[in-house]
Amino acid sequence: MIGIDWYLALSAVLFIIGVIGVLIRRNAIVILMCVELMLNSVNISLIAFASHHGDITGQVLVFFVLAVAAAEAVIGLAIILAIFRNNLSIDITKVNLLRW
Amino acid sequence: MDYLYDLNTFIPATIAAAAGLVVLMQSVYKVKINTIFGVTVFSLVVALLFALRDLFGPVGTSFYDMVAYGGTAAFGTLLVITGTLFCVLISRDYLEAIDHHYGEVYAMILFATTGMVGLAVSNDLIMLFVGLETMSICLYVLAGLIKEEKTGAESALKYFLLGAFSTGFLLYGIALIYGATGSTNYADITALTDISPLFMAGSALLLVGFFFKISAVPFHMWTPDVYQGTPTTLTAYFATASKAATFVALILVMSRMMPEIEGVGWTQAISVIAIITMILGNLIALVQDNVKRMLAYSSIAHAGYLLVGLAAGTADGYTGVLYYLFAYTVMNIGAFGVIAFYERNQALDFTDVNNYAGLGYKQPVMAVLLSVFLFSLAGIPPFVGFLAKYYVFAAAVNAGHITLAVVGVLTTAASVYYYLRVMVFMYFREPHKEFDLVNPGAIFKYALIVLCVLTVYYGVEPVFPMGSLIELLTSYYTETGPAGMAGP
Amino acid sequence: MATYAFVLLAVLAVASALAMVLNKNTVNSALFLVLNLMSVAGLYLLLHAQFLAIIQILVYAGAIMVLFLFVIMLLNVDEEESLFDKFRAIYLVAFLLGVVVFGQIVYSLGGVTDLLPEISADMAYVGTVEAVGEVLYTTYLMPFEMTAILLTAAVVGALMIAQYKVKTSDQEE
Numbered sequence: 001m002i003g004i005d006w007y008l009a010l011s012a013v014l015f016i017i018g019v020i021g022v023l024i025r026r027n028a029i030v031i032l033m034c035v036e037l038m039l040n041s042v043n044i045s046l047i048a049f050a051s052h053h054g055d056i057t058g059q060v061l062v063f064f065v066l067a068v069a070a071a072e073a074v075i076g077l078a079i080i081l082a083i084f085r086n087n088l089s090i091d092i093t094k095v096n097l098l099r100w
Numbered sequence: 101m102d103y104l105y106d107l108n109t110f111i112p113a114t115i116a117a118a119a120g121l122v123v124l125m126q127s128v129y130k131v132k133i134n135t136i137f138g139v140t141v142f143s144l145v146v147a148l149l150f151a152l153r154d155l156f157g158p159v160g161t162s163f164y165d166m167v168a169y170g171g172t173a174a175f176g177t178l179l180v181i182t183g184t185l186f187c188v189l190i191s192r193d194y195l196e197a198i199d200h201h202y203g204e205v206y207a208m209i210l211f212a213t214t215g216m217v218g219l220a221v222s223n224d225l226i227m228l229f230v231g232l233e234t235m236s237i238c239l240y241v242l243a244g245l246i247k248e249e250k251t252g253a254e255s256a257l258k259y260f261l262l263g264a265f266s267t268g269f270l271l272y273g274i275a276l277i278y279g280a281t282g283s284t285n286y287a288d289i290t291a292l293t294d295i296s297p298l299f300m301a302g303s304a305l306l307l308v309g310f311f312f313k314i315s316a317v318p319f320h321m322w323t324p325d326v327y328q329g330t331p332t333t334l335t336a337y338f339a340t341a342s343k344a345a346t347f348v349a350l351i352l353v354m355s356r357m358m359p360e361i362e363g364v365g366w367t368q369a370i371s372v373i374a375i376i377t378m379i380l381g382n383l384i385a386l387v388q389d390n391v392k393r394m395l396a397y398s399s400i401a402h403a404g405y406l407l408v409g410l411a412a413g414t415a416d417g418y419t420g421v422l423y424y425l426f427a428y429t430v431m432n433i434g435a436f437g438v439i440a441f442y443e444r445n446q447a448l449d450f451t452d453v454n455n456y457a458g459l460g461y462k463q464p465v466m467a468v469l470l471s472v473f474l475f476s477l478a479g480i481p482p483f484v485g486f487l488a489k490y491y492v493f494a495a496a497v498n499a500g501h502i503t504l505a506v507v508g509v510l511t512t513a514a515s516v517y518y519y520l521r522v523m524v525f526m527y528f529r530e531p532h533k534e535f536d537l538v539n540p541g542a543i544f545k546y547a548l549i550v551l552c553v554l555t556v557y558y559g560v561e562p563v564f565p566m567g568s569l570i571e572l573l574t575s576y577y578t579e580t581g582p583a584g585m586a587g588p
Numbered sequence: 589m590a591t592y593a594f595v596l597l598a599v600l601a602v603a604s605a606l607a608m609v610l611n612k613n614t615v616n617s618a619l620f621l622v623l624n625l626m627s628v629a630g631l632y633l634l635l636h637a638q639f640l641a642i643i644q645i646l647v648y649a650g651a652i653m654v655l656f657l658f659v660i661m662l663l664n665v666d667e668e669e670s671l672f673d674k675f676r677a678i679y680l681v682a683f684l685l686g687v688v689v690f691g692q693i694v695y696s697l698g699g700v701t702d703l704l705p706e707i708s709a710d711m712a713y714v715g716t717v718e719a720v721g722e723v724l725y726t727t728y729l730m731p732f733e734m735t736a737i738l739l740t741a742a743v744v745g746a747l748m749i750a751q752y753k754v755k756t757s758d759q760e761e
Contacts, residue, residue: 016686021609023682038268049279051635067735068233071742073652077659078746079256082247163730211741230731234738241745
């Protein structure tokens with residue numbers, strides 16, 4: 001039987017892949033997918049902790065995270081659509097009108 | 101559990117949510133926009149009355165310990181509802197001028213308010229997360245309201261990507277805290293006696309998520325861009341109501357969730373963040389020519405002052421932060437409101453400070469109002485901004501954080517320059533060309549005058565109906581406040 | 589048996605996540621994310637979270653990813669010229685940040701490995717639809733209702749942003 005720590009390590013690895021993806025990619029859609037990956041990796045941690053504690057709270061939180069992730073995806077894609085209409089590109093390095 | 105009793109403790113947010121749904125249906129059936137505006141204002145006034153009632157009501161938790169009521173939570177609700185009400189009042193004419201005045205905007209504002217209240221009263225990490233996200237989703241939409249222009253869509257994209265990114269960190273923090281303690285409830289977590297590295301890592305990530313939302317310095321990059329690209333009256337909403345809700349939630353987390361063990365309060369880390377936030381926010385604000393960006397950096401600086409009170413970590417500190425949030429809400433909405441008024445005039449680009457030359461003598465009432473709000477933001481004595489800063493810095497000194505107070509006072513002195521600069525342009529420079537300003541409109545004008553009266557009134561004599569406001573806030577942390585917060 | 593399943597699913601999840609980040613083609617990235625979500629759903633099953641495993645596939649891998657693919661096809665920008673055309677300082681920052689956060693997490697996990705050995709025995713009764721549904725409508729009623737507002741706001745908001753020209757209510761009259 002695999003211990004909880006392996007699930008947690010897997011979750012940390014996936015989270016870091018997501019973070020690095022957000023920071024290095026330039027395509028807004030891929031960045032959004034990396035954010036989804038981050039949320040998803042946290043879900044693994046939550047469910048692993050819930051299993052460890054024999055408690056349902058973690059699973060309920062995962063349920064809410066799924067709802068939030070869906071909402072974020074919808075809003076994010078709508079914003080990307082609006083950006084595309086203005087710029088004909090979803091490359092975030094070309095979205096730089098506002099600079100201090 | 102008695103549902104009706106519990107609902108009674110959460111009534112301002114319930115009203116906001118119901119009004120949001122009503123407004124949404126009204127805009128589907130093409131009801132006149134002024135009716136929609138009226139419904140929004142009416143519901144917010146009713147919610148405000150209930151929030152005022154709760155201010156003096158009992159303290160406790162409801163909905164199976166999910167939300168807190170009374171005390172700090174009630175004051176947070178009041179701040180959010182007040183901020184929303186005034187932002188809505190100044191929004192109508194402005195949104196009409198920029199041709200983005202439709203019912204869905206009010207629905208989104210009301211839904212965001214529901215989320216903010218949920219965030220400000222949360223007593224459980226799950227409630228915190230859901231409230232924060234409800235607020236954020238609506239704010240992303242409002243940031244992208246002027247989607248036809250590049251700046252609008254761009255500010256929405258930046259806000260969204262960084263907001264979603266920070267949500268990931270916040271959520272990971274919640275997951276680790278849950279793993280370390282087996283619960284998401286503040287009361288269970290604070291009862292902890294043994295602190296594991298897991299808990300420390302979790303609370304650190306949670307704080308990082310919070311710092312993103314309140315735009316403390318290493319995590320502030322999105323703020324100026326978003327504030328510039330968003331319609332000005334909604335920028336006021338972002339800068340005040342959402343910041344107030346997040347700070348109240350942060351106070352609840354710090355005072356009710358963190359176990360009372362040495363080193364768990366993160367005082368050192370928050371102090372460092374506060375110092376660099378105050379210094380950088382004020383320094384960059386000095387060189388801004390765009391008024392909205394200047395106010396964005398000033399709002400970053402104000403987040404620094406608020407963190408000073410939080411770093412103090414005493415009852416005094418939390419009281420000071422709450423008072424500061426009230427002052428900040430009032431004066432900042434006022435300042436953004438007057439700028440929104442100038443922007444309604446298409447004659448010149450009134451986001452550029454150079455075009456404020458000579459404005460002091462056209463519509464003198466508006467110019468005086470802006471001067472009062474800017475003086476107050478700068479922390480000059482007869483106004484509420486001064487008292488707020490005084491309470492926060494005094495708390496820091498009493499808690500032994502002399503450095504924080506010294507940096508705070510010095511950066512405040514520096515900040516006077518960029519606030520006064522606007523006034524110098526308004527009163528002592530000749531205008532570049534001739535133009536006439538539009539009529540501000542009655543609702544708009546009286547909303548700003550009420551804000552101005554509040555700014556002066558609480559600065560001169562901080563008397564609240566039924567006792568002084570600061571005494572009321574202090575009482576939350578002495579008699580009926582959270583456990584273990586035995587303050588002076 | 590469970591060990592083999594875990595190793596298989598974990599390798600699949602990490603590999604597909606890496607493939608998603610490193611792939612130039614956006615459609616391929618999205619499909620790798622679907623693979624990742626499916627293998628994570630498998631992990632949920634190993635942890636006895638049956639309800640969430642099904643929801644994960646229905647909502648995430650199903651609905652959300654279809655939406656992603658739909659937008660990618662609609663925008664028709666599936667190729668990024670080059671992923672690493674020039675070295676940018678952000679890569680270094682990203683790498684350092686990743687290492688720091690990872691190190692911190694592994695360190696904090698290292699301190700508790702002894703405390704977290706096995707899956708609790710009660711787990712078989714916890715992850716069912718019945719158990720999750722019951723607490724959703726009692727203990728977590730408030731966040732659940734708040735989620736209703738969240739989803740309504742998301743749907744309306746997405747329309748507000750994505751619609752090309754919104755008519756004001758008064759224009760109709």
